[in-house]
Amino acid sequence: MIMEHRIVRYGDLQPCKTAFIDAHTPGSDQKENFTIIGGGVSESPDQHVHIGLPHGFNIGAAGQPPKCRNSLHDHHTAEAFFVLKGRWRFFWGRYGDAGEVVLEEGDIFNIPTGIFRGFENIGTDYGMIMAILGGDDAGGGVMWAPQVIEDAADHGLVLGDDGKLYDTKRQQKLPKGVAPMPVMTDDDLAKRPEPTTAQVLPNHVARYWDMMALADRMPVQVIGERGLLKDKPGFEVSFITRGSATEARKSNPYPTVLMPMRGHWKVRWDAARGLDAGEATLAPGDTMSVPEHTPHSVVPSMTGEASLYHVVATGDPAGHTWTG
Template sequence: MNTQTLQQRIVRYGELIPCRTAFIDTHTPGSDQKENFTIIGAGVSESPDQHVHIHETPGFNIGAAGQPPKCTNSLHTHRTAEVFFVHKGTWRFFWGIDGTDGEFIAKEGDLFNIPTGIFRGFENVGEEYGMIMAVLGGDNAGGGVIWAPHVIKTAEQHGLILAETGRLYDSKKGEKLPNGIKPMPLLTLEELAQFPVLSEKEVIPHYVARYLDIKATGNKEIVQVLGAQGMLKDRPGFEIDFLQAGQAGLGDSYTSHQHEIFMVHEGHWKITVDNETAILAPGDTCAVPPNTTRSIKPNVSGVTGLFLVRSTDDDAGYTQSV
């Protein structure tokens, strides 16, 4: 299949390599225990230490965040789509310039298509280490992260400076901005006033898909969770389907001109691509390139759930806010 074997296009959950210095809040108390992962594409990490598992991007990036209980990811926004699903744990998502416009608690398997143009943060409110998987629109993931001004100010108090280039410099390590490079400018009050204010009633019904509802909707047929015909109707440059045992068509071979990324949430799955076969376990990610013949089906009986992310011809990962 193309120039890589199937095994080379699988990122195993147990082999994910974390970066603990990926973002500006690395030293900020309450956020200093985060682990960030870039699974497909370079993502939006601000650190040269970030390991990238698969460099090729299919029109979007896939990453993950692992956090222990009570650990928070600080308020930020992106220029392109950001869609999360919870793989492990219980998480609180919150949004708004101050993080007070709305919130909801996400359980395992829940999917959140965060509207672009709003600041968002999330924290692990469970009792064990949690993991959330993220799909970011665009090959370059929108060019980076836009931080709420207070996040940048707090980081400076703990020795971290974000350059206008998007690169982090740690004064605790003796690093300083290179000559001619300025710090990242803070958003002005006028700029902040342009960001929309969205309530829970405006966000949750249109941007959240609960796992129990996803499974119930797709108990006989493959269900589109995100897409033009999906439970969440959006066209951000990719679409997301949900697969589980008992659906019609599972195991049938087909050829696609699109990139497809298989992300296992529950159970073990047998995938075959151009006559190569592998078994995918929970948390594993498999990137299948275009113009290959593939099939996917549960490998054993029991509870199963798999998210399939597919590239589309929509506008470069930019999604519409409410």
């Protein structure tokens, strides 16, 4: 795969409007889901995968108009979001009322596993959030709150225990040997923690302008053992600004993903692993995967505000993040 094929431009993203079980449920039926890197967790064969190469994590995105929400769900591995566009409310708990936080553009939320979470666009325009999911298989799918599965069935969508969606409005039926996905038992639900907002925010949310100040001279590790949000989810997330960017070439033993938040960024790479040396310019919303062991640099190419998220796998198993 040549380097051009490892860059996904924001304007080239291909949405899927039938990715998940709540695709027909009023209030959630206008959302668009994107799988940028990795297989993702979509339950629909309609989902387009832009870069299918394993990275040790998945990169996806959700685009939603105002007042559209993503229903309560959970993953077996880590899930972190940063807001690219708009203003978003995240909420969690069995019924979504245990706690909540509002994120502005650039803020990042390393959502604890083991709790149901959902989110909605509370801004005034189409919004976009970028997602990082731990593991190459993204934890084996999505676990939905029981009421989400029940509401979806009332609007024609049934999730089979094979992880696939079946639309009864289109006369689709569960194949022989496939049963409806069972809802979680009361005993399983009772074991799930219900952390409050005060318990979650200090260790799981980092604000954009705080990171801009901290990364004025050196990149800041946001998620990782030494991060602002200390965790070992199977990947590390760093934050780079104009003041902390450098022309010095660096490489990693795992693929590196670059995701500009603000400004335009020039990426240069040396010849390595069958690739010719080259350069490319990234804009906000673009996603680039630099191959492992490829020396590269990334610096702002224009004046003005500039910030970028840097994601790389660590080789650790993508474990739980909620320990409270």
